[in-house]
Amino acid sequence: MNRGRALIKEVLAALVVRTGIARATRAWLWRDRVAILLYHDPDPATLDRHLTYLRNICELVPLTDVTVPSRGRPRAAITFDDGHVGNAKLLPVFIKHQVRPTIFLCSSIVGRSRSHWWLHPGSLEAGHERLKRMTNTERLAELAAHGYHQDADDRATGLSTDQIEAMRAHVDFQAHTRFHPVLTRCSDSECADEIGTSKHEIETLLRDACEHFAYPNGNYGDREVCFVAAAGYKSARTCDVGWSDHRSDPFRLRTIIIDDDASTRRFAAQLTGIPLFLHYLKKGGGWKGQFPQF
Numbered sequence: 001m002n003r004g005r006a007l008i009k010e011v012l013a014a015l016v017v018r019t020g021i022a023r024a025t026r027a028w029l030w031r032d033r034v035a036i037l038l039y040h041d042p043d044p045a046t047l048d049r050h051l052t053y054l055r056n057i058c059e060l061v062p063l064t065d066v067t068v069p070s071r072g073r074p075r076a077a078i079t080f081d082d083g084h085v086g087n088a089k090l091l092p093v094f095i096k097h098q099v100r101p102t103i104f105l106c107s108s109i110v111g112r113s114r115s116h117w118w119l120h121p122g123s124l125e126a127g128h129e130r131l132k133r134m135t136n137t138e139r140l141a142e143l144a145a146h147g148y149h150q151d152a153d154d155r156a157t158g159l160s161t162d163q164i165e166a167m168r169a170h171v172d173f174q175a176h177t178r179f180h181p182v183l184t185r186c187s188d189s190e191c192a193d194e195i196g197t198s199k200h201e202i203e204t205l206l207r208d209a210c211e212h213f214a215y216p217n218g219n220y221g222d223r224e225v226c227f228v229a230a231a232g233y234k235s236a237r238t239c240d241v242g243w244s245d246h247r248s249d250p251f252r253l254r255t256i257i258i259d260d261d262a263s264t265r266r267f268a269a270q271l272t273g274i275p276l277f278l279h280y281l282k283k284g285g286g287w288k289g290q291f292p293q294f
């Protein structure tokens with residue numbers, strides 16, 4: 001992000017916090033529901049600051065608390081997508097703040113010498129946004145032409161098996177497909193495999209039930225919801241902005257995406273959901289806070 005845009009974001013964040021908008025959204029929108037926060041690969045110091053702030057304004061709960069009726073206070077569940085290797089450094093922060101986050105793993109990337117496709121240099125060359133809009137077959141062919149093969153040995157960008165084992169007492173690991181395709185660009189058989197096999201791979205890795213799913217890139221439709229339910233998951237988190245509770249559709253749980261490097265002031269502003277809502281609106285997501293699908 002360039003310096004000018006970063007400064008504008010900080011000024012807007014200060015406005016949201018100082019004018020009482022942050023407190024008002026907590027009272028009127030968040031209320032006693034669960035804010036499912038979505039991170040990717042934050043550094044430990046930033047996450048520590050965010051959680052310190054959060055503990056003063058709400059209760060930190062595990063993701064499964066979404067199905068538990070309200071106790072009258074705002075709640076927040078912490079989630080991470082993809083299973084980045086950097087997540088291993090967050091363990092002391094989880095322990096310090098006594099949170100049990102959920103990390104949604106790409107089950108055929110973690111625990112191996114493989115790379116998430118968008119972190120491979122070939123993907124940068126081909127252009128991320130362009131690749132996301134291709135059919136899955138086209139995307140994989142284009143990536144292969146740039147030297148990336150999703151099931152070949154490469155630089156490990158995911159958590160190792162040892163790291164997952166060391167974290168599991170404090171972390172809930174769940175599924176985020178096998179290789180992180182855009183599901184709405186997959187054929188029926190690719191989609192069913194990415195969703196169903198991911199569940200089995202996580203269960204084999206953890207020797208425990210895998211019951212929760214997160215849609216890669218936030219792309220999903222009725223077909224993906226049907227496949228997730230048919231595979232036996234109990235819930236799925238989208239990238240649609242908002243709060244969730246026991247009355248929510250369990251396969252369309254809403255989220256608040258947090259910038260991994262957000263200052264505490266910007267974090268406070270992002271918790272209102274307003275920056276993400278406006279971002280989606282600008283991209284054509286509509287008035288219901290839905291991720292702009294393509």
Ligand SMILES: [Zn+2]
Pocket residue numbers: 081082176180215216217
């Ligand atoms: Zn992801």
